[in-house]
Amino acid sequence: MGGFFGFIWHQWTFTPKPLAASKSLEGKTVLITGGNIGLGFEAAKELASHRVSNLIMAVRDTKKGETAKEAILKESPDVKIEIWELDYDSYDSIIVFGERVKTLERLDYALLNAGLKQMQYTTAKLGHETNVQINHLGTSLVSLQILPALEKTAKATGKPSRLTIVSSEGHFWIPFNERTAPNILAKMDEKETFGKQMNRYYTTKLLNVLWARELATKIKKEEVVLNTVNPGFCYSGLHRHEKTGIIKIFLWAFGWTTQQGAHCLTDALVEHEDSHGEYLSEQKVVPPSNFVLSDEGQKVQKKIWNETLDVFKKEVPKADIRSFEA
Template identity: 35%
Template sequence: MTGSKDLAPSKAPFFPNTFINNQFRAHPQWPSKSTDLSGQVAIITGGNTGLGFESAIQLLELKLSHLIMAVRSLDKGEVAAATMRTKFPNAKIEVWQLDMCSYESVQVFARKAETSLARIDIVILNAGLAHLEYHRVERTGHEEAFQVNYLSTILLTVLLLPILKAKRRSGHPAHLTIISAALTLNCKFPQQNSNPLFPALDDPEQFNPNENYVVSKLLAHMFLWNLVDYVSADDVIINLADPAFVRGTSLARDVDGILAKIAISMFGLIAGRTPKVGASCYVDAVANKGKESHGCFLMSWKIHPFPSLLYTPEGKLITQRVWDETLAELQFVGARNLIEGMKTK
């Protein structure tokens, strides 16, 4: 199988070539009419709004039997769940609390999944945010997008992997998809030469509003580059999926400034995909794609090379630094042992 690691890095300029192709020329790959998720259990973080909500609807339309919506606000989650329950009365739809700014909340969520669910087939880690100003999570000391989009997402990934391996359907791998962004291909990564790296990402003096969100997504590419060596596609298929730029989502809900919000909204109306098409990238990653997508970056519904930095000697050093610093950050849950344990039978 030819994965993202095996492909030559793209040499096409991101603007306008790659952007135009991804936004306007690529065609959705919808699941076949025979796709049937009856009996399957899915977890979607941030499942009450935007692309999380739309991807949940699409999975339920494929006869998904049990949906776990992982949300920060239980009240808002229940409102969204009520809409789904009306449309899909035969599905079991639950709302579980998950605060991605809290390591404790992530651990509580993972323990609940382990003790409450007899089976897990699909996980879509969709929760994320973007800021144009520096925000610090006081509980952890990290910059908020770095915390939510990367650190807590990777913590949840690491905690869920052995659970997915144990609770997957016999003879079938589970699917875990982390939501990414095409803009990672154009990421400048201004802090890349810092050693150690993570303190630079938390430094308000080094905060870059144009790169902050994309850097948080690029880090997941780097972590996956190494993680895939420990996880068998027979147990869990892990991939990254890009929905492209989508209008009408809540990703920029925390962007400060009315002018910035208006600009994002106007650009979305002009160039954005519909939520239905954007969410189809998630569903494609977990329902259409199989072992060939393990450890891959999916863009335009196809396996795409990673950002070119990862293939360079300098990028490989940075990738290893990201790996080592992430495992050190998450040592309180024994992250290294959990990952290495995925190799055991």
């Protein structure tokens, strides 16, 4: 879809469905980032109800994680749930987390859902603009750190593991003026380029799509099926920085419930075995924005990939990204 009226139309007319009751995830290990609240929490709850054997909820505040775990155990008491610490605004945290993931016997499904919508220019602890740090750099580095475990599991089971990155339909709606800069990510760190309201947030959701599409070309789909998903416009804490009441009116008029948004995440993660490199919206594979598909978009995709690896090489020398260097 992509256009604003198309967006409203499918928010009104489409109702996301949960996984089929018969879907069994017995024996599977599932990892969800940002699982303590919002869409991630509801997705964790839904997956647990399908008898996941080991559910790892990676959260930046383990107390909040433990509260979420208790809530899920009330409905799915037999599931083993582990709360692991992970802060996308700390490379040390991501590296420690990545090393821990490597010790897992198996990792079948990983849902990279953690994210935020910061509507005013701020910098994260690591110095980058906050949306860029959390939504793009954090997500991208975590994706690289967990790949070995996903690939190892696929070799052992003979079935591809699954990796889903949560994006947004908003990736269609941005001017992305920074795309012509000599260094796009450096430009996005500059306060003057922040733009209005949700522009920067949506641009980082575009970066999720570009990163995932490029990463998908570098891994074997027989080992890891990687896709991105739009959860739809849903009630959640994501909108907490909105200063006007308009968002409340929009949510009231056509927002989906947090559970409905989570159904889109679980569907992208568990179903659609042929969706490697694809973008899902309304629980089906659809084309991403015209920009992503354009010649310019393809060039920018590679540029973002290289710039991101350069950031990691410079700022996170401990990160294991060697196999992806040109």
